[in-house]
Amino acid sequence: MDAPLLKERERATFNVTELIHLLNGSEEETKRRKELESWLYNNPVFRQDDRYQISREEVYERGLQKTRELVNLCRRKNIKFDSLDFARLNISTLEELPFFLHVIMFIPTIRGQGTEEQKRKWLPLAEDLKILGTYAQTELGHGTFLRGLETKATYDVSSREFIVNSPTITSMKWWPGGLGKTCNYAVIAAQLYTKGKCYGIHMFIVQLRSLEDHKPLPGVTIGDIGNKYGFHTVDNGFLRLDNVRIPYENMLMRYAKACDYIPPVNPKINYGTMTSIRVDLVKDASVILAAASTIAIRYSAVRHQTEIRPGEEPPVLDYITQQFKLFPQIATAIAFHFAGDYMHRIYDKVQSEIFDGHLSAITELHGISAGLKAFTTDTSIAGVEICRRACGGHGYSNASGFQRFYENWLGSATYEGENTVMYLQAARYLFKCYDNPKEAPETMSYLRYPQNKMEWNVKSADDVSNYATLITAFEQRALSKISSTAKKLKNLTHYGMNRNDAWNAASVDILHSIKAHCHYFIVKNYMQSLNHLKMSSPLRQVMTAVALLYANYGIDEHAGDFLESGFMNGKQINLVRAKILQLLKEIRVNAVAIVDSFDFDDRFLRSALGAYDGNVYNRLFKWAKLSPLNKTEVHSSYKYLRRILQSKL
């Protein structure tokens, strides 16, 4: 164990194990998680040490080998794909496996939108992996605008079949995970046509490849879309269908019927699978940022560089600027942990209502999940980059561990709903509630009360240590943004602009409003979650400091908003900044212990910089020696080098 990390751990003022159990939910949950991880990490198939020395094809093949191992493990341990245990195993691999979409979207779409009869037929096949499916919605020409999708499913009454067709090149399905080479089925989003009329997007189960030899079926043109930023293990694919016929029974008809068309009670119920993933992504944002913070904090405690006082080369974690970069990332990871818990609670509640036939809450769920998905993924992507940059040159090495998860996570600003679009969808719901405050859900209850101008009676740094005053500050900031934007929208329509054009004209202000609302929700949920949790006073002291840092840092980061709202003045902003410096100092002694409480196994982080023992330099050198270029002392390409050296300029 590197001496600096040992010393850091000895200085901690709270019990790390207590925080590990608190973040896991309980001691039993911690034990179960570690047991599941051990099953994976002790299996050499899940190795990744040579991850950046193998080709895309080898990466994909490894992905299938891991999938086989994971599936065999689940079968041996009787772990179901829709269980929390599987979700834990899946995130522990920290990379998307080729059959990933089968589990997170293909099966859930059938489960959520299939009739009882269709579920009886398809779910056993899918859960036993007799068939492997993906969720094929996005097309070359459209990903966001679902009503603009071009794939057609035309009902042929005479044969009781649907004819599924890609009429144009832009209608080719493009991006679905596992589509290129892995899956032999897909749930296809297509415009339903029956008796010459279009009834909008519905979901259809289509077989793509033979179950005997995996060859594409007649009318199916299919393949991998090529290399991407990340998701290298996943064969995101393209698919063109040339009048492929499927049985009538292959349209998922829990909520709509094709023959003598019966529409769903709420057409957006077809969008339900996307909502479920957006909900998961809020918690994933916490995991990713916690992992990045762990690497950066441990490395910053070990890395000694330059001098504060002559002759003393301190750990870079002693630099206030380094603390100002990294401690807010720890705080944000914990804030998003509690936001993820909230999202899952709301989702489970709405799901049970939907299964009882009450669809009214799906609009609220969409409004909340779309906003938090956008806010937490945007923030965590930026936070990972702050952590990486805080590690200097070695942060730029693949040995740092950052790239492996960052390259997948970058996509979270786009997949499952491009973030700007998601913000605007959430804003659509927010402004509806602003106009009808009585219909506002609990998360927007502050819209119900008259907007009275408030002054922040903060006179000293201690006043910015109060959860209630901080929550009020974020509430007033959001209200100020929302009410001024609502006024702008009203003026635009008052002077003759139609609602849609007015919405577009005001969309930058709308974006600021929904972001301010999401930020307010995260702060309020974070502080209320801590208030409801039982913990020892030493731990509460640490958790309070971290939560106060999250809120005060947020005020400093968006000081203009708080000043513009009239709720705060320049002097109070300076009090907030003084509070931040005081909190950085208070958190410094526990920084390593807090990231230890995220409890990441070294084999999850796979980082020479973030390993638990802090033995950074030996790991970096060991990793470098793995480089293929070092297989020989003189590389075989020397012949070219020699000519360069011998050539005359």
Ligand SMILES: CCCCC/C=C\C/C=C\C/C=C\C=C\C(=O)SCCNC(=O)CCNC(=O)[C@H](O)C(C)(C)COP(=O)(O)OP(=O)(O)OC[C@H]1O[C@@H](n2cnc3c(N)ncnc32)[C@H](O)[C@@H]1OP(=O)(O)O
């Ligand atoms: C730790 C490591 C983790 C690594 C990563 C982990 C996981 C990775 C996960 C995913 C990656 C892998 C796969 C990715 C898969 C995909 O990306 S699948 C495709 C995703 N695509 C989208 O999200 C498309 C986005 N577009 C839309 O959802 C719709 O087009 C949009 C909502 C933007 C507009 O729909 P439209 O039909 O045009 O509606 P309108 O704008 O006319 O009206 C909106 C009304 O509809 C309500 N509504 C919209 N969506 C929903 C919904 N999902 N649920 C309920 N209600 C919805 C909305 O509230 C409006 O209602 P009102 O009319 O206002 O009452």
Ligand SMILES: Cc1cc2nc3c(=O)[nH]c(=O)nc-3n(C[C@H](O)[C@H](O)[C@H](O)COP(=O)(O)OP(=O)(O)OC[C@H]3O[C@@H](n4cnc5c(N)ncnc54)[C@H](O)[C@@H]3O)c2cc1C
């Ligand atoms: C790694 C990865 C995996 C994926 N896996 C799948 C999958 O398994 N299945 C699947 O079906 N899809 C998948 N997708 C596709 C993904 O869902 C879409 O890319 C995503 O929905 C965004 O749609 P788009 O690409 O059409 O972006 P666009 O909507 O074309 O975005 C381009 C720009 O237009 C802006 N824009 C678009 N509409 C509006 C609007 N109304 N108002 C303001 N601005 C707007 C956006 O903000 C953005 O800046 C995946 C994508 C990635 C990156």
